[in-house]
Amino acid sequence: MPETMSETPLPFAPPGTKAEVEEGHAFxxxxxxxxLIACIAVDAQDGRVLMLAHMNAVSLAxxxxxxxxxxxxxxxxxxxxxxATSGQIQRIVEMRTDCDQDALLITVDxxxxxxxxxxGRRACFYRAVERDPQTGQVRLRPAGE
Amino acid sequence: MPETMSETPLPFAPPGTKAEVEEGHAFxxxxxxxxLIACIAVDAQDGRVLMLAHMNAVSLAxxxxxxxxxxxxxxxxxxxxxxATSGQIQRIVEMRTDCDQDALLITVDxxxxxxxxxxGRRACFYRAVERDPQTGQVRLRPAGE
Numbered sequence: 001m002p003e004t005m006s007e008t009p010l011p012f013a014p015p016g017t018k019a020e021v022e023e024g025h026a027f028x029x030x031x032x033x034x035x036l037i038a039c040i041a042v043d044a045q046d047g048r049v050l051m052l053a054h055m056n057a058v059s060l061a062x063x064x065x066x067x068x069x070x071x072x073x074x075x076x077x078x079x080x081x082x083x084a085t086s087g088q089i090q091r092i093v094e095m096r097t098d099c100d101q102d103a104l105l106i107t108v109d110x111x112x113x114x115x116x117x118x119x120g121r122r123a124c125f126y127r128a129v130e131r132d133p134q135t136g137q138v139r140l141r142p143a144g145e
Numbered sequence: 146m147p148e149t150m151s152e153t154p155l156p157f158a159p160p161g162t163k164a165e166v167e168e169g170h171a172f173x174x175x176x177x178x179x180x181l182i183a184c185i186a187v188d189a190q191d192g193r194v195l196m197l198a199h200m201n202a203v204s205l206a207x208x209x210x211x212x213x214x215x216x217x218x219x220x221x222x223x224x225x226x227x228x229a230t231s232g233q234i235q236r237i238v239e240m241r242t243d244c245d246q247d248a249l250l251i252t253v254d255x256x257x258x259x260x261x262x263x264x265g266r267r268a269c270f271y272r273a274v275e276r277d278p279q280t281g282q283v284r285l286r287p288a289g290e
Contacts, residue, residue: 022264025285027274038183038197047192052183052248064276064283075245096288098269099262100220103197105270117244119167124243125250129172131209138209140170143241 012057015101022099029060030102036072039104041116043123044093047107050116051124053082055104067092069106087112157202160246167244174205175247181217184249186261188268189238192252195261196269198227200249212237214251232257 015021015028029037036054043050055063059070059079069090073080083089089111096105115122128143160166160173174182181199188195200208204215204224214235218225228234234256241250260267273288 027283027285040185040194040197042194049185049187049194049250052185052197052243052250064274094288095274096270097272097274097285098197099264099266099271103269104274105194105197119244121244124248125241126244127242129209129240129242129249138172140172140242143239 012060021101027097028101029057029097029104030100031057032102034074036074037102037104039069039071039106041069041090042105042107043114044107044109045114048123049125050108050110050122053080060104063092063106064095069108082116083111088114088116090116157205166246172242173246174202174242174249175245176202177247181219182247182249184214184216184251186214186235187250187252188259189252189254190259193268194270195253195255195267198225205249208237208251209240214253227261228256231260233259233261235261 013026013028015030016024016026020026021028031037035056037060038052039055040052041050042048053071054074056072059072062070069082069092071080071082090108091111093107093109097103110116117124126143127140129138130141131138158171158173160175161169161171165171166173176182180201182205183197184200185197186195187193198216199219201217204217207215214227214237216225216227235253236256237251238254239252242248255261262269271288272285274283275286276283
């Protein structure tokens with residue numbers, strides 16, 4: 001079961017005109033057909049990209065209300081208060097949205113051991129995609145965390 | 146029409162076991178039910194997050210083959226060689242994937258004027274989402290580009 005949630009999550013208005021969406025001051029997040037919006041989390045300490053996850057309207061509202069990152073776990077099909085069990089709480093320093101308001105960028109202070117990845121690594125993007133110029137084969141190699 | 150493409154795009158093997166996906170050296174990108182994978186583009190000059198867009202298997206293969214970012218435009222429903230008309234070509238310095246291989250992170254050198262956003266701004270995340278602590282109202286305000 002998810003943790004206790006606000007009984008009145010913030011409503012989000014639907015997107016307006018292209019000009020309103022791109023230049024306006026109204027926050028009208030554009031959720032995809034699964035009701036999700038992609039969210040990039042960046043570490044406030046050094047700007048490193050920690051992870052990419054998704055929020056639905058409820059988790060986004062909860063994130064704004066609590067100042068801590070709540071996601072929607074696509075694999076588990078449930079609300080996910082990041083760090084609730086690991087201690088790796090992501091406290092929101094700043095949240096941004098992009099030109100067409102279909103993506104979010106959060107800058108976070110990370111609790112616990114400062115990591116985010118369930119594999120135990122600090123960040124999720126720990127492998128580089130490389131193509132061997134001779135063979136053309138594409139492989140992953142460990143890269144800095 | 147898209148630009149000329151390779152006749153033999155790289156095939157991508159389907160994901161294996163959880164251990165293989167998370168710890169292996171095989172690149173097995175996990176596309177969503179629309180055949181897309183999210184890709185974060187970061188500026189190699191300063192690590193700033195420029196944009197988030199999507200790739201399908203063809204654009205991902207084309208990106209790896211050419212060393213320049215190709216996306217799938219969801220709004221236009223077509224392959225999108227970033228910068229082909231604006232000059233804002235994104236040359237791939239490094240491509241990474243995340244733990245479950247359902248997201249990409251590319252570090253890029255940007256051509257042309259160094260920007261990426263169709264609104265003319267350098268990056269797409271130019272507005273912060275803020276909640277007024279008194280009224281509870283959520284609004285966007287211009288933030289650094």
